[in-house]
Amino acid sequence: MTKKKAWSGRFKGELAPEVEKFNASINFDRRLYRHDIALSIAHAAMLGRERIIPASQAVVITRSLKKIEKEISSGKLRFKASDEDIHMAIERRLSMIAGPDIGGKLHTARSRNDQVATSFRMYVRDEIDSIRLLLRKLQRALFKRATGAVEILAPAYTHLQPAQPVRFAHWFLAYFEMFDRDSARFADARKRVNVMPLGSAALAGTNFPIDRQSVAKELGFDSISQNSMDAVSDRDFAVEFLFAVSMTATHLSRLAEEIIIMSSAEFGVVELPDSFCTGSSIMPQKKNPDVPELIRGKTGRINGNLVALLTMLKGLPLAYNKDMQEDKEPVFDSSDQIKSMLDISSGLVLKMKLNVKKLGERAGESFMTAVDIADRMAMAGTPFREAHQIVGRLTRHCLDNNIKFIDLKPAQIKKIDPRLVKAIKGGITASVSADGKNVIGGSAKKRILARLKQIEKMILKWEK
Incomplete structure (x- = not known):
């Protein structure tokens, strides 16, 4: 290893260069630097409060971490594969600024495992x-x-x-x-x-004897x-x-x-x-x-x-x-x-x-009011399944003769089924069809306007 790793104590040889490159995540996890520094500052402050490390050293660590954040934000701090990840890169730089005797104490009572998981959640x-x-x-x-x-x-x-x-x-x-x-x-x-x-x-x-609750509160965890x-x-x-x-x-x-x-x-x-x-x-x-x-x-x-x-x-x-x-x-x-x-x-x-x-033109085409005709028949007492069949025959007649519902003559309608005459009487326009769906969640103008009012209130709450 060209530089001593934080974990190298039990190893005899150096890490192969290709393994060091393969193992590193610094190229992508560097975007976690703000979160890692924030949790490290909270962790250091807790270590000081609990007298796990001297309070004065916790202050030095905090000051140094804030400096590192500025260096990373400005692009001044350069990373390399030997850093492994953003967490070790920050710790390396901390030891350079605060000295290894103080910087080396930040990792007291934590592991990269919980450190990474916390910064990732943040x-x-x-x-x-x-x-x-x-x-x-x-x-x-x-x-x-x-x-x-x-x-x-x-x-x-x-x-x-x-x-x-x-x-x-x-x-x-x-x-x-x-x-x-x-x-x-x-x-x-x-x-x-x-x-x-x-x-x-x-x-x-x-x-x-760490105080997890105080750290959680400082970092905004529930x-x-x-x-x-x-x-x-x-x-x-x-x-x-x-x-x-x-x-x-x-x-x-x-x-x-x-x-x-x-x-x-x-x-x-x-x-x-x-x-x-x-x-x-x-x-x-x-x-x-x-x-x-x-x-x-x-x-x-x-x-x-x-x-x-x-x-x-x-x-x-x-x-x-x-x-x-x-x-x-x-x-x-x-x-x-x-x-x-x-x-x-x-x-x-x-x-x-x-x-x-x-x-608008398309809304009035393709027999799209067929359901409305069947519904009218059902409202008049015809079983819906029977009405469905009757309106299906009506549609087939129009297709075979290349005409629309509006073009049908009373005699033609009556010939298919007399009950159709009353159902079609007065015609069913696209707007009549849409507005006939006057149920909560339906396409009727009345229901749409009501939903728009509800949404307007929702948006006003978002603004607060």
Whole structure:
């Protein structure tokens, strides 16, 4: 070993250069430096308070750690593979500034195992808070568009086939609900993230009379871990975080897919701004929806990170194993990607243009009021299953004769089934159909406006 390792006492030979490079995580875990320094300052202060180390030395350690944080933030402190990880890099620099006699005391009553687990939890906790802010930004964008789309009628689909007419605000609010669940999922996961493992040491706890509660309070943890073996090897919180990210990405991908479809020439009901599209290197006429396509593509990458972490953990015995070094890059990558995807989705939602005329025309096509006719028959006493069959025959007649419901003559209607005459009387427009769904959660204008008022109150609470 070119430089003495913190753990080298029992070794005779030097670490092979290729092993040192393979073993190092400093290239990616350096982003934990703020969290590691914060927990080290809290740990040092506790060691001083409990007289495990002299209080004066705890002050020196704290002052030195703050200096190191500034050096890292400014780029002054350079890292190398021999540092192994960010935790050892900070400790190395601490011993240079404070001297090994003082710097070497910081690691009293702790191990890298509980140190890493704690800093990682602090990082995930911060990322959850950042992601939830971006989710709310997207929800505000969806709310704004929904507010302006209450009067816009549009076709809704099942199996990507025309199904029933709705007000387009209902579509925007459907995604609002998805992302609201995502936000709640992150909030719930945060409760299990916010448990402090520091004090568990390598796996059995420590011989020193430490005060874990005071450290937890200083670092903003809600509680402390109750089993040291579990605490240092628990990565459930990271898996749960990645699932919440994957679920959010899946919702973003569904939104992106719909925008791609609706903006295609075949649908033509949405136009994306030029600033969110690119062109072709060969076809001059092309306008490609790269932003939603990338959102859709990155979702596969994010889902892969979740599977990677689950697979890494599935066969690990208690307690800590080096495999766990592979927990951070999937989390770092997924967090980076989802924040970028959420941010750009807000702009996409706000800037995409709707072809209101074409949406309205489509809402009145494809026999999408068939359910309403069947419902009217059922309300008049016909069993719904029988009404379903009758309206199915009516639809078949229109398809065979290339006509719409509105083109039917009374005699034609009566010939199929006399009960249809009353059900169709007066006609059923797209707006009548949409507003007929006057149930909580339904597509009626009355219900949409009520939900918008509820959401407005929610958003006001977010601002407080």
